[in-house]
Amino acid sequence: MPESIADRQVMATSLRTDACGQLRREDVGRTVRLGGWVHRSRDLGGLVFIDLRDRTGLLQLAFGPGWSPSDALATAAAVGVESVILGEGEVVAREADRVNPDMLTGEIEVRVRSIRIVGPAATPALPVARARGEKAPSEELRLRHRYLDLRRPELQQNLVLRHRLMQATRRYLCDHGYLELETPILTKPTPEGARDYLVPSRVHPGEFYALPQSPQIYKQLFMICGFDRYFQIARCFRDEDLRADRQPEFTQIDIEASFIEREDIATLAEGLIGALWREAGHEIPAQFERMTYADAMEYYGCDRPDLRYGLRVADYSSVFRTLDFAVTTSALSAGARVRGIIVPGGGAWSRKQVDELEALAKSAGVGGLLRLRKTDGAYDGPLAKYLTDEARSAFALNDGDLALFVAAADRVANPALDRVRQECARRLDLVDENAQRFLWVMDFPMFEEDPATGALAAVHHPFTAPHPDDMREFPDAPARWRALAYDVVLNGTELGGGSIRTSDPAVQSRMFALLGIGDVAEQERRFGFLLEGLRAGAPPHGGIAFGFDRIAMLLSHATSLRDVIAFPKTTAARSLFEGAPVAVPEADLAELNIAVRLNDGRKG
Ligand code: ASP
DSSP states (O other), X not given: OOOOOSOGGGGOOSSOSSOGXXXXXXXXXXXXXXXXXXXXXXXXXXXXXXXXXXXXXXXXXXXXXXXXXXXXXXXHHHOOTTOEEEEEEEEEEOOGGGOOXXXXXXXXXXXXXXXXXXXXXXXXXXXXXXXXXXXXXXXXXXXXXXXXXXXXHHHXXXXXXXXXXXHHHHHHHHHTTOEEOOOOSSBOOOOSSSBOOEEEOSXXXXXXXXXXXXXXXXXXXXXXXXXXXXXXXXXXXXXXXXXXXXXXXXXXXXXXXXXXXXXXXXXXXXXXXXXXXXXXXXXXXXXXEEEEHHHHHHHHSSSXXXXXXXXXXXXXXXXXXXXXXXXXXXXXXXXXXXXXEEEXXXXXXXXXXXXXXXXXXXXXXXXXXXXXXXXXXXXXXXXGGGOOHHHHHHHTOOTTEEXXXXXXXXXXXXXXXXXXXXXXXXXXXXXXXXXXXXXXXXXXXXXXXXXXXOXXXXXXXXXXXBOHHHXXXXXXXXXXXXXXXXXXXXXXXXXXEEEEBOOOHHHHHHHHHHTTOOOHHHHHHHHHHHHHHHHTTOOOEEEEEEEHHHHXXXXXXXXXXXXXXXXXXXXXXXXXXXTXXXXXXXXXXXXXXXXXXXXXXXXX
């Protein structure tokens, strides 16, 4: 991806006339001064070639007896890879048979007259220039030696794209009247559903700040203060058990606006995403598809369905009710449903392959996966001999189809069906890698009910407004309320989410009570600064936040968030390069009034 530096002169400094990757055929004849890293070098005995690298690209330097003094030739022959050199010479056209079409500078080279090693490099711990097909070093090694890893053109391009996406975000939002406003990093806990990172206060012994899980409350306060439209490219911190695609500190595009409804946020978000995708060279639909949360769960078993392929889940309970099949009959009478997926072509899978799918479903919590296959007009599977004509026509299997059913409560069946669906699509190669299926998932439930205790937890966060129709219709059944919350999903990945907020302090206080914070004094202690603000006159407001790292990852075709974050943490939440976290000297802890006591009984 070319960097957009309109004026090449911008890169000129006191030490160089040009950046390496920007020289072209029209520069032939010019004397240039350059600086960069020795990417590769080849000594052909009397003739030395160096590929010089800087962030703009690679350029071939040629050293030869006809034009390089002997000391320059000797220095070039001896300089180690990754050393930093300054050189001066003349741009010449390469012979036709030596043109390298893979290099932007491949039509030229610089015949060097003088060279100076200004930053000699120790032997690199990992190769920056990799030969075609050469195996990548382990990620652990790459992260440990990040100063070398980040020199690789691939990672440089990812970070350049990241920069451009940030600038495109700023441009788009500024053009739409949004103010870029900062919020504190040392703050009070913001409930986004994760654990807080705590920072001890030295001046207030025994007291702690929390790092923000998001700027949520502050951005609402900006609306209460009348700033009308806010955005921030905000760093957020969540202390979670890490999964492969999470980082404990991450960046989000955080947005809030006043006097708006859901449609306003939808239009803004579609425009912003369109601008970001355009920045990376893709045109996308101006409007995204829409689906309710209820439909997403019903037909895909998850709240971020991948619409690039079918394999929709259907409810076959009414068919199974007519069958004399003990397993499903007992599940149905216990209140479960029988739902399933019909997989065209799945009939060709071996028993072992279907067993593997069942193992996947079981790992998601269901007791089993009921299979039914139709080959050459005949049915096969435990259910086969119980089928009736009505059931056969209801399933409507074609030859070669495999039907997979789950008999369980939705809460358990959904994740199992979701996994099975994804795995079937992968096996059958149904995922169109070029498709971009953007989707709004709307009308999330307000609360999630703990099946054992009945306790309610916020699905989005406690500041989300419940759907007013549901509050009116089921005033005493909050577990049935939908929220004015929405997510943006692309191909099965959540890009962002947000909600319309509660702007009535009485409703907000009731939300806290439903979430188990009934005590008014406790509400004031934890959220007084928001409640006070709401009581001071709050406009209707709402917003959204997008995972910026994930967007940068998708648009740079990286496979890991760590490839679009300069200094990321490992999945074990460590930074291998700087070496964090670390134990700190006893004296530093004493100053903070902290004594370390490890939960496993060891002394810190
Ligand atoms: N604060 C939410 C989050 O970080 C986003 C929002 O509601 O705007 O996920």
